[in-house]
Amino acid sequence: MTTVQPQDGNGIALGVYGQLVGCHIRRASAVFVNDFGRAVAGTGMRQALFGILSIVAANPGINQGSVGRALGIQRANMVSLVNELTGRGLVLRESTDNRRAFALTLTASGERMIATCIERLHRHEAALLSALSRDERATLVAALGRIEAKDA
Amino acid sequence: MTTVQPQDGNGIALGVYGQLVGCHIRRASAVFVNDFGRAVAGTGMRQALFGILSIVAANPGINQGSVGRALGIQRANMVSLVNELTGRGLVLRESTDNRRAFALTLTASGERMIATCIERLHRHEAALLSALSRDERATLVAALGRIEAKDA
DNA sequence: TATTGTTATACTCTATAACTATA
DNA sequence: TATAGTTATAGAGTATAACAATA
Numbered sequence: 599m600t601t602v603q604p605q606d607g608n609g610i611a612l613g614v615y616g617q618l619v620g621c622h623i624r625r626a627s628a629v630f631v632n633d634f635g636r637a638v639a640g641t642g643m644r645q646a647l648f649g650i651l652s653i654v655a656a657n658p659g660i661n662q663g664s665v666g667r668a669l670g671i672q673r674a675n676m677v678s679l680v681n682e683l684t685g686r687g688l689v690l691r692e693s694t695d696n697r698r699a700f701a702l703t704l705t706a707s708g709e710r711m712i713a714t715c716i717e718r719l720h721r722h723e724a725a726l727l728s729a730l731s732r733d734e735r736a737t738l739v740a741a742l743g744r745i746e747a748k749d750a
Numbered sequence: 751m752t753t754v755q756p757q758d759g760n761g762i763a764l765g766v767y768g769q770l771v772g773c774h775i776r777r778a779s780a781v782f783v784n785d786f787g788r789a790v791a792g793t794g795m796r797q798a799l800f801g802i803l804s805i806v807a808a809n810p811g812i813n814q815g816s817v818g819r820a821l822g823i824q825r826a827n828m829v830s831l832v833n834e835l836t837g838r839g840l841v842l843r844e845s846t847d848n849r850r851a852f853a854l855t856l857t858a859s860g861e862r863m864i865a866t867c868i869e870r871l872h873r874h875e876a877a878l879l880s881a882l883s884r885d886e887r888a889t890l891v892a893a894l895g896r897i898e899a900k901d902a
Numbered sequence: 903t904a905t906t907g908t909t910a911t912a913c914t915c916t917a918t919a920a921c922t923a924t925a
Numbered sequence: 926t927a928t929a930g931t932t933a934t935a936g937a938g939t940a941t942a943a944c945a946a947t948a
Contacts, residue, residue, distance in 0.1 A: 603808070604895075610820040613808030614868045615801050619875055619887070620782035622894040624797070627779035628822060629901050630772035636902075645776070646938080649767050656755070656765030663906055668762040670780060672940065677908060698906040698947045716766045723771055729896040734889060735771070741890040742774040743756075744881040749781050750788075798915080815929055824917065829931060850924045850929045 623745075629726065637722040638715050642686070646671060646679055651712050654689060654702045661699035670749075683708070775897075781878065789874040790867050794838070798823060798831055803864050806841060806854045813851035822901075835860070 604616030615621050634645055643651075649669045654660060666676040680702070683689040688708035691700045704712070727735055756768030767773050786797055795803075801821045806812060818828040832854070835841040840860035843852045856864070879887055 606820040608816070608819055610805065610812070610816060611808040612801075612820065613804035614864060615804035618868075618871055619879060619891060619894075620786060620871070621801075622891060622898060623775065623779045623782050625822075625901075626894040626897040627775045629897055630775050632902060633900075634772060644937080649764075649773075652765035652767035653762065656763040660762070661906075664760070664762060667760055668758040668764065670777075671938090673905095673907070674909080674941080675939065696906085696948075700907080712766060716770075719770055719772070726897060726900050727771060729899070730893055734893050737886055737889040738893040739771060739774060741882055741886050742771075742778040745778040745781055745878060746774060747881070748878050749777075750784060796914085813929070823915090825930070826918080826932080827916065848925075848929085852930080 633722050633726055634719070637718045641711065641715060643711065643715055647683060648712075648715055650676075650679060650683060651688060651704065651708055655704050655709070655712055658703045659694070659701040661694075662702060663699070665702065785874050785878055786871070789870045793863065793867060795863065795867055799835060800864075800867055802828075802831060802835060803840060803856065803860055807856050807861070807864055810855045811846075811853040813846075814854060815851070817854065 603611040603613075604621070605611055612621065631645065634648075638644075638648070646669070650665055653665045653668055657664075662676045662680050663673050665671075665680075666673055671679070680689065680691065684691050686707075687705055688711055690703045690705055692703070694701045730738065755763040755765075756773070757763055764773065783797065786800075790796075790800070798821070802817055805817045805820055809816075814828045814832050815825050817823075817832075818825055823831070832841065832843065836843050838859075839857055840863055842855045842857055844855070846853045882890065
């Protein structure tokens, strides 16, 4: 009886690390991260920036602390990211009755940016997931959701 | 008919980003990364260091360039990582007949470090995957493997 | 007291270019 | 020419502490 050794693309055994589910989630995640960069090349978008745009679009008027909490980004690190987006005219920062916080909304330019990126990303994802059946994709997303729910 | 909006743990809609599989792979990966840190707390290990130890254990005599290729780490960035491991007495760097490359092997201390970490990691993974059935776990790992195979 | 945004800071990870020595 | 290791460097991501203004 033999055990199949998880290997990388170069045929090098990963050892005990390769027996961990976390190893493969990390490696699959890296494939998506690299592909994300290729998909949105030329737009100036990055994972964090796109995530912020998407959350602001879905929650107009949200403040940046809440966006950061949803994405796992510290308040302190949100500052320059939101500055980048407002500086590029993709997001508006407006005062509210709560004078501590700002209300974030997308500009028309921001809406177009999301549309451009999401169209490219869907095409790239289709390629990355081409080896998976419809059932496998559904199980994959459901399993990932249950793992996300374990977020401490 | 309504579409369920993918949300984060705080009930904030993720928008179009949450409709991407890549979003959920990233978020699930982050859960594993954070858990890894808690699992190996006090050992001084990090993801990259543990990955290197595991590959050296499974491929005694391998050179550091090959380890980096297997883990997606640039040659230049392997230098300080391997220095860290040799400096802590976990890895041996020895000359070979190919005088450009070094042969890496684990010390007894390195073997013990792997054993300690893998035992903790298996317990932590069991907790993270507790909501998944045996079939779901198998499908998850298989799906991740097919995505890893898309590595450019 | 708690929350929001901010500044400063530091460490890790990642990426690239250039150098050496060996093959 | 190509490979293995190295150095230097820069950008991005991440984490913490401390502060001001507001609730």
